[in-house]
Amino acid sequence: xxxxxxxxxxxxxxxxxxxxxxxxxxxxxxxxxxxxxxxxxxxxxxxxxxxxxxxxxxxxxxxxxxxxxxxxxxxxxxxxxxxxxxxxxxxxxxxxxxxxxxxxxxxxxxxxxxxxxxxxxxxxxxxxxxxxxxxxxxxxxxxxxxxxxxxxxxxxxxxxxxxxxxxxxxxxxxxxxxxxxxxxxxxxxxxxxxxxxxxxxxxxxxxxxxxxxxxxxxxxxxxxxxxxxxxxxxxxxxxxxxxxxxxxxxxxxxxxxxxxxxxxxxxxxxxxxxxxxxxxxxxxxxxxxxxxxxxxxxxxxxxxxxxxxxxxxxxxxxxx
Amino acid sequence: xxxxxxxxxxxxxxxxxxxxxxxxxxxxxxxxxxxxxxxxxxxxxxxxxxxxxxxxxxxxxxxxxxxxxxxxxxxxxxxxxxxxxxxxxxxxxxxxxxxxxxxxxxxxxxxxxxxxxxxxxxxxxxxxxxxxxxxxxxxxxxxxxxxxxxxxxxxxxxxxxxxxxxxxxxxxxxxxxxxxxxxxxxxxxxxxxxxxxxxxxxxxxxxxxxxxxxxxxxxxxxxxxxxxxxxxxxxxxxxxxxxxxxxxxxxxxxxxxxxxxxxxxxxxxxxxxxxxxxxxxxxxxx
Amino acid sequence: xxxxxxxxxxxxxxxxxxxxxxxxxxxxxxxxxxxxxxxxxxxxxxxxxxxxxxxxxxxxxxxxxxxxxxxxxxxxxxxxxxxxxxxxxxxxxxxxxxxxxxxxxxxxxxxxxxxxxxxxxxxxxxxxxxxxxxxxxxxxxxxxxxxxxxxxxxxxxxxxxxxxxxxxxxxxxxxxxxxxxxxxxxxxxxxxxxxxxxxxxxxxxxxxxxxxxxxxxxxxxxxxxxxxxxxxxxxxxxxxxxxxxxxxxxxxxxxxx
Numbered sequence: 011x012x013x014x015x016x017x018x019x020x021x022x023x024x025x026x027x028x029x030x031x032x033x034x035x036x037x038x039x040x041x042x043x044x045x046x047x048x049x050x051x052x053x054x055x056x057x058x059x060x061x062x063x064x065x066x067x068x069x070x071x072x073x074x075x076x077x078x079x080x081x082x083x084x085x086x087x088x089x090x091x092x093x094x095x096x097x098x099x100x101x102x103x104x105x106x107x108x109x110x111x112x113x114x115x116x117x118x119x120x121x122x123x124x125x126x127x128x129x130x131x132x133x134x135x136x137x138x139x140x141x142x143x144x145x146x147x148x149x150x151x152x153x154x155x156x157x158x159x160x161x162x163x164x165x166x167x168x169x170x171x172x173x174x175x176x177x178x179x180x181x182x183x184x185x186x187x188x189x190x191x192x193x194x195x196x197x198x199x200x201x202x203x204x205x206x207x208x209x210x211x212x213x214x215x216x217x218x219x220x221x222x223x224x225x226x227x228x229x230x231x232x233x234x235x236x237x238x239x240x241x242x243x244x245x246x247x248x249x250x251x252x253x254x255x256x257x258x259x260x261x262x263x264x265x266x267x268x269x270x271x272x273x274x275x276x277x278x279x280x281x282x283x284x285x286x287x288x289x290x291x292x293x294x295x296x297x298x299x300x301x302x303x304x305x306x307x308x309x310x311x312x313x314x315x316x317x318x319x320x321x322x323x324x325x326x327x328x329x330x
Numbered sequence: 331x332x333x334x335x336x337x338x339x340x341x342x343x344x345x346x347x348x349x350x351x352x353x354x355x356x357x358x359x360x361x362x363x364x365x366x367x368x369x370x371x372x373x374x375x376x377x378x379x380x381x382x383x384x385x386x387x388x389x390x391x392x393x394x395x396x397x398x399x400x401x402x403x404x405x406x407x408x409x410x411x412x413x414x415x416x417x418x419x420x421x422x423x424x425x426x427x428x429x430x431x432x433x434x435x436x437x438x439x440x441x442x443x444x445x446x447x448x449x450x451x452x453x454x455x456x457x458x459x460x461x462x463x464x465x466x467x468x469x470x471x472x473x474x475x476x477x478x479x480x481x482x483x484x485x486x487x488x489x490x491x492x493x494x495x496x497x498x499x500x501x502x503x504x505x506x507x508x509x510x511x512x513x514x515x516x517x518x519x520x521x522x523x524x525x526x527x528x529x530x531x532x533x534x535x536x537x538x539x540x541x542x543x544x545x546x547x548x549x550x551x552x553x554x555x556x557x558x559x560x561x562x563x564x565x566x567x568x569x570x571x572x573x574x575x576x577x578x579x580x581x582x583x584x585x586x587x588x589x590x591x592x593x594x595x596x597x598x599x600x601x602x603x604x605x606x607x608x609x610x611x612x613x614x615x616x
Numbered sequence: 617x618x619x620x621x622x623x624x625x626x627x628x629x630x631x632x633x634x635x636x637x638x639x640x641x642x643x644x645x646x647x648x649x650x651x652x653x654x655x656x657x658x659x660x661x662x663x664x665x666x667x668x669x670x671x672x673x674x675x676x677x678x679x680x681x682x683x684x685x686x687x688x689x690x691x692x693x694x695x696x697x698x699x700x701x702x703x704x705x706x707x708x709x710x711x712x713x714x715x716x717x718x719x720x721x722x723x724x725x726x727x728x729x730x731x732x733x734x735x736x737x738x739x740x741x742x743x744x745x746x747x748x749x750x751x752x753x754x755x756x757x758x759x760x761x762x763x764x765x766x767x768x769x770x771x772x773x774x775x776x777x778x779x780x781x782x783x784x785x786x787x788x789x790x791x792x793x794x795x796x797x798x799x800x801x802x803x804x805x806x807x808x809x810x811x812x813x814x815x816x817x818x819x820x821x822x823x824x825x826x827x828x829x830x831x832x833x834x835x836x837x838x839x840x841x842x843x844x845x846x847x848x849x850x851x852x853x854x855x856x857x858x859x860x861x862x863x864x865x866x867x868x869x870x871x872x873x
Contacts, residue, residue, distance in 0.1 A: 061422075067422045067425065067426075114601070114605055117605065118604060118605075118608060120421055120422075121365055121421060121425070122560075122604055122608055124422075124425060125556055125560060125600070125604065126600075126601065126604050126605075128553070128556075129557075129597045129600040129601050129604070130597070130601060132553065132594075132597050133594050133597045133598065133601070136591075136593040136594035136597070137594070139593065140590050140591075140593060140594075188733075191732070191733045191734075191735070192732045192733070194735050194736060194737060195731055195732045195733060195734055195735065195736055196719075196723040196728035196729070196731045196732075196734065196736045196739070197728075197729060197730050197731055197732040198732070198736070199712075199716060199719055199720060199723055199736055200720060200723060200724070200729055202709070202711075202712060202716075203709050203712065203720045206709040206710060206711055206712060207707060207708065207709050207710075209707065210707050210708065210709065210778075211720070212690070212691045212692045212695075213669070213691050213692075213695060213700070213701065213703075213707075214695060214720055214721035214724050214778060214781075214782065215692050215695030215696050215721065215724045215725065215782060216692055216724045216729050217690075217692050218692070220729075220730075221729065224730060224732075228732075254553075255549070258429065258433075261426070261429070265426060295437050295438075295440060295441045296437075297433045297434070297436065297437035298433070298434050298437040298438055298441060300430075300433055301430045301431065301432070301433030301434030301435070301436075301437065302430070302434055303430075304426065304427075304429065304430030304433065305412060305427055305430040305431060305434065307430075308416070308423050308426050308427045308430065309412065309415055309416070309427070312419075312423065
C-alpha cells in the first residue's frame with residue numbers, strides 16, 4: 011500500500027502545476043505537442059494496466075483506440091453535436107468491443123494472447139480500412155466540425171488550441187485518476203497477483219479469466235477515450251489509428267518510461283515526442299533510432315527511464 | 331476453369347514463399363521458444379540483397395546464392411549478442427526485443443535503399459509466360475510452385491535423416507535432455523536461428539521477381555507468417571507447409587471471390603484456430 | 617459433525633495419454649482427523665492432489681466434497697467451497713510483500729475481487745486479519761518485506777498462511793516440509809499439529825519425510841503405482857508387509873520407517 015512520501019508528492023504536485031499552467035508560458039506549438047503527449051499518455055497508461063500490472067502483453071490496443079476515434083466521429087456526424095456525447099460514445103463503444111474481444115482473448119496465455127489480440131486488432135483495422143460507406147475507407151472520416159464545448163452553461167470553442175488543451179487535460183486527468191484508484195484497489199492487488207502467479211490466484215479462489223477480462227475492458231475503454239480525443243485533435247479518424255503499428259507506439263512509450271511505475275508510460279510518451287521532435291529534424295529514419303533504443307532498453311534498462319531513475323535513487327539512498 | 335487454375339497457381343506460388351519464411355519461424359520457435367518479430371525483416375533483407383547482387387553482378391542465381399548467407403551471418407550476431415542475454419527472462423521481453431529489431435531493420439532498409447519500390451526481373455530461363463488454356467501465366471510462378479515442394483522435401487529429409495536434423499528435433503522436444511546427452515545448446519541455438527534466417531532470406535530472394543521489392547515487405551509478411559505458424563502448429567514442420575498452402579490459397583481465392591473481406595480472412599482464420607484448437611493442425615498440446 | 621466424511625473419492629482414475637497415473641482409487645477422509653498420503657516416488661500422490669484440487673479433471677470416477685460431487689470443478693470454485701491446497705514447489709507472489717501475499721486471498725475471500733475504486737490501503741481490517749494469520753504461522757514483523765528476499769523456510773510458511781486466509785474446511789498440504797532442514801521441519805510439524813487441533817479444518821498431508829507423517833497423522837493412506845495399496849492407523853501401516861515391499865523391497869529402515 012502506498013503512502014505518498016513528501017519528496018515524490020512535491021515532485022508530482024510541481025509537475026501537475028507545470029502541466030496545468032502550460033498554456034500560459036508555452037508557445038502554441040508546444041501546447042499542441044503537449045496536448046498530443048497527454049492523449050498518448052492516457053493510451054499508454056491504459057496499455058500498461060494490462061502489461062505492467064496484469065502481465066498481459068497486448069498488441070491490439072490500437073483496435074480500441076481507433077474504435078473510440080471512429081465512434082466519436084461517427085457520433086458527431088450522425089448524432090447530436092455534443093463533444094461530451096461523442097466522448098462517451100468512444101468510451102462505451104470501445105468498452106463493449108473490449109468485452110467481446112477480451113472474452114475470447116483471455117482464454118489463452120502469454121504468446122497466444124499476444125497473437126490473438128494482434129489478430130483481432132487487425133480485424134478491426136480491416137473493417138476501418140474497407141468499409142468505405144461507414145468509415146470512409148483508407149481516407150478515414152474527416153468531414154466533421156468540432157462543436158462548441160458546453161461547460162456549466164458556457165459554450166467554449168475548442169478551435170483555440172489552449173481551450174482544447176484544457177479539455178484534453180481534464181479528460182486525461184479523469185482517466186489517470188480512475189487508473190490510480192483501480193491500481194490501488196483490492197482488484198488492483200489481484201491484478202498484480204495474476205501477473206506474479208496466475209495459477210496461485212485461481213488457487214486462492216479467484217477466476218483468473220474474469221479478473222483479466224475486467225482489466226481488459228477497463229484498458230480498452232480508456233484507450234477508446236484517448237482515441238476519441240485523438241480524433242478531435244487530428245480532426246480525423248483514420249485506419250492508421252487502428253493498425254497494430256499504432257499499438258506498438260503504446261508499447262514503446264511504456265517500455266521507454268518504465269512499465270513498473272504508475273506514471274512510467276506518461277513519461278515515456280513525453281520522451282517519445284521529444285525524441286521524435288529532435289531526431290526527425292536531422293533524419294527521416296528515426297525508426298532506426300527508436301528500434302535501437304528499444305533494443306537497448308530491453309537489454310540494459312528493462313525498467314525504463316523513470317523506473318531506472320527511481321531505482322537508482324533508492325539504491326543511492328540506501329548507500330553501499 | 332482457367333480462372334480457377336490461375337487462382338490455384340497463384341495461391342500455391344505465394345504459399346511456397348510463405349512456407350519458406352514460416353518454416354524458419356516455426357523451427358526457431360520450436361527449438362528456442364522465441365517468436366521472432368524481425369523474421370519478416372530478414373525475409374525482406376534477402377529480397378533487397380538479391381536485388382543488389384543482380385544490379386552488381388547481373389545474375390539472379392548469384393543473388394540467390396550470396397544474399398541469404400549474409401543475412402544468416404547477421405542473424406548469428408543478433409542471436410549471440412542481443413537474444414542470448416534474454417533467455418532466462420520473461421517471454422514478453424524477447425518479443426519486445428525482436429519488435430525493436432524489426433523497427434530497426436525495416437527502417438534500415440529504407441535508409442540504405444530508399445523508400446521506392448524496385449522491380450527485379452527474373453532470369454532469362456524463368457522469365458516470360460506460358461500458355462494456360464486461353465490465357466497466359468508467368469513462368470516464374472510455376473517455377474515457385476515446383477521449387478517449393480522440392481525445398482520442402484529437402485528440408486524434411488534433413489530433419490528426418492541427418493544427425494543435425496535429428497538433434498534439432500530432439501532439442502525441440504526436450505531441451506534439458508538434449509543438454510544432458512551432450513548437445514551444446516548455445517551453439518545449437520545460434521545455428522538454428524541462423525538457419526531460420528537463411529531460409530527466410532532465401533524466400534525473400536525468391537520473392538523478389540514475384541512481387542516488387544519495397545520497405546513494407548517485412549511488416550506485411552510477418553503477420554501472415556505468424557498466422558501460418560499458428561494454424562500449422564508452433565514448432566511443426568509439416569504444419570508450416572500445410573498452413574502456408576492454406577493461407578496462400580485463401581489469399582488468392584479471397585482476392586477474387588471476396589475482395590472486401592479478403593484482408594480480414596487470415597485474421598479470422600487465426601482467431602478461429604487459436605480459440606478452437608490452439609495447438610494448430612500439427613502442433614503439440616498447449 | 618466429527619466422524620463424517622469430508623472428502624470421498626470413488627474409483628478415481630486419471631490418465632495422461634497412455635500413462636495411467638491413477639487407477640481406481642477409493643478413499644474417504646474423516647472430518648477433523650489429520651490424514652496422510654504416502655507412497656514411493658511416482659506413486660501418483662501429486663496427481664491425486666491435482667485432481668482433487670481441481671487442477672486436472674478425473675478421467676474416471678468421482679470426487680465428493682462434503683457429500684457434493686465436485687468432479688471436474690475448476691480450482692477457484694473449489695476454493696470458494698473451502699477446499700484448498702498448498703504446493704510442494706513454493707507457489708507464492710514473489711514481487712509482492714509478505715502482507716500483500718496474504719491480502720490477496722483475503723480480498724477474494726471477502727468478495728472484494730472486483731472492488732476497483734476503493735483504496736486497499738484504507739482497509740485496516742484486512743491488514744489486521746492478515747497480520748493475525750501471519751502471527752499464527754510464526755511470521756511477524758516482516759509484513760512489508762518483499763517475499764522474494766525471504767528465506768526458503770519462511771516462504772513455505774507463507775504458502776500455509778495463504779491457505780489459512782480462506783478459512784478452509786479441508787486443506788491438502790503437498791509436502792509441506794519439502795526442502796526444509798531438521799529445525800524448520802520440526803517447526804512445521806508443530807505448526808501443523810497446532811493448526812489441526814485448534815481449528816475445525818481437516819488436514820490431509822502428503823510427505824516423503826516419514827518422521828513428519830508418523831508424528832502427526834491419525835490415519836495413513838498408501839498409494840503405489842496409481843492405486844491405493846493400504847490404509848490404516850500408523851501402527852497398522854508400519855506392520856503392513858505390502859507397504860514395506862512397495863517402498864524398498866523390504867528394507868523399511870532405509871525408507872525411514
